[in-house]
Amino acid sequence: MINADSEAHVRSKLPKEALSEPQYAPEQMRDRLKQSDVALIANVSQMMTLKASVGSIEAYFKGLQSLADNSQSAATSTAVSSLADTINGLNGALKDSESGLKPVISDSQKNALSGLAKIVADQVHGQKVSDALKRDAKVIGEAILLQEKIIEFAEKAIAADMNDTANRFYVDSVRAPYEVQEIDKNWVTNRRAYIRTKATGKMLEAVKLAKEASKQMGKTWEKILSGAYDNTEIIKQLKELDSVVSALVAIKNAEKPIAPTK
Amino acid sequence: MPERIVPTEDQTNTVSQLLDHLYRVRDELMLVDPRSLKPTQHIKWNEQIYQTGLAISAAQKVLLSGITQEFAYKLASIEQSTKDLARALYSLKKANEIIQAVSGTLNVIKSIVELLS
Numbered sequence: 001m002i003n004a005d006s007e008a009h010v011r012s013k014l015p016k017e018a019l020s021e022p023q024y025a026p027e028q029m030r031d032r033l034k035q036s037d038v039a040l041i042a043n044v045s046q047m048m049t050l051k052a053s054v055g056s057i058e059a060y061f062k063g064l065q066s067l068a069d070n071s072q073s074a075a076t077s078t079a080v081s082s083l084a085d086t087i088n089g090l091n092g093a094l095k096d097s098e099s100g101l102k103p104v105i106s107d108s109q110k111n112a113l114s115g116l117a118k119i120v121a122d123q124v125h126g127q128k129v130s131d132a133l134k135r136d137a138k139v140i141g142e143a144i145l146l147q148e149k150i151i152e153f154a155e156k157a158i159a160a161d162m163n164d165t166a167n168r169f170y171v172d173s174v175r176a177p178y179e180v181q182e183i184d185k186n187w188v189t190n191r192r193a194y195i196r197t198k199a200t201g202k203m204l205e206a207v208k209l210a211k212e213a214s215k216q217m218g219k220t221w222e223k224i225l226s227g228a229y230d231n232t233e234i235i236k237q238l239k240e241l242d243s244v245v246s247a248l249v250a251i252k253n254a255e256k257p258i259a260p261t262k
Numbered sequence: 263m264p265e266r267i268v269p270t271e272d273q274t275n276t277v278s279q280l281l282d283h284l285y286r287v288r289d290e291l292m293l294v295d296p297r298s299l300k301p302t303q304h305i306k307w308n309e310q311i312y313q314t315g316l317a318i319s320a321a322q323k324v325l326l327s328g329i330t331q332e333f334a335y336k337l338a339s340i341e342q343s344t345k346d347l348a349r350a351l352y353s354l355k356k357a358n359e360i361i362q363a364v365s366g367t368l369n370v371i372k373s374i375v376e377l378l379s
Contacts, residue, residue, distance in 0.1 A: 039319030046326035063347035160285035167292040
């Protein structure tokens with residue numbers, strides 16, 4: 001946003017003759033710049049707020065991923081098994097005089113107990129993830145839609161900036177030399193760079209990627225909430241959220257357009 | 263929660279179309295070669311670019327304000343949801359810590375019993 005505006009100012013800078021006219025006196029020019037600055041400052045400030053908002057969605061998904069990743073079932077199984085051993089040890093100490101007695105909890109019972117603890121812990125874990133999804137469905141779904149709006153806004157602003165850059169490059173490095181027939185090998189390179197840029201839209205790749213990732217994120221969210229997956233599959237999906245989180249980071253960083261390269 | 267004053271979808275679409283149009287105008291203005299202009303033409307061109315820039319900023323402001331306000335309205339809920347996730351994860355871990363603590367306490371009792379026997 002800032003570069004596009006500034007580049008336009010540079011491109012159209014007034015000829016010296018104009019500066020002697022009263023409407024272009026230094027005070028008037030100061031006011032012009034101020035008016036332009038005020039509008040840009042307001043918009044950049046809004047963009048920074050939105051970046052922080054995207055950060056809040058990122059934090060949510062990282063938290064969700066962390067919850068999905070952290071099944072405590074193995075740890076619970078081990079803890080219960082260790083508890084059973086401790087109970088047996090205590091039992092042995094209390095009945096020392098009657099040593100030789102069978103432990104209160106036999107090995108097979110201990111294995112069954114820790115296995116059961118693992119199953120229960122799995123269910124509790126699945127339930128926690130499921131409850132979180134049910135509880136957050138609406139607010140996160142809406143946030144994903146808002147995020148798509150930000151990407152759409154950024155995509156258009158970046159595309160406009162890049163078109164302007166490409167057009168200035170075309171005027172200076174392709175069209176002007178051609179008009180006066182000052183063309184050489186360098187001109188060939190410049191023309192190829194311009195045409196390839198226009199034809200492939202290569203410069204927009206990062207934004208396009210973020211847009212696709214965001215749409216995919218929305219689709220995955222819808223699928224999860226529509227009940228298309230069971231608990232295990234939901235957790236598997238959530239564990240693969242890395243790409244979504246990367247997309248959010250890309251959205252936050254996708255600001256600067258790249259000039260045509262020779 | 264902050265008061266919610268956001269543009270309607272129709273208003274947003276209209277401003278969005280206006281912004282697209284303004285981007286195209288600036289795009290076209292950038293195709294002008296300043297070297298081909300007479301001073302009076304250059305001054306007019308400069309004014310057109312300046313006014314287009316202001317109009318672009320104004321349209322962007324409307325769209326950004328709408329999204330920012332919608333986000334601000336939801337931000338508290340998103341942050342609460344994130345805290346709830348952390349709490350859920352904490353409670354899962356806490357359950358194991360409790361079992362381990364019980365086991366630890368029983369070990370202490372066992373040691374005392376062994377000392378007394």
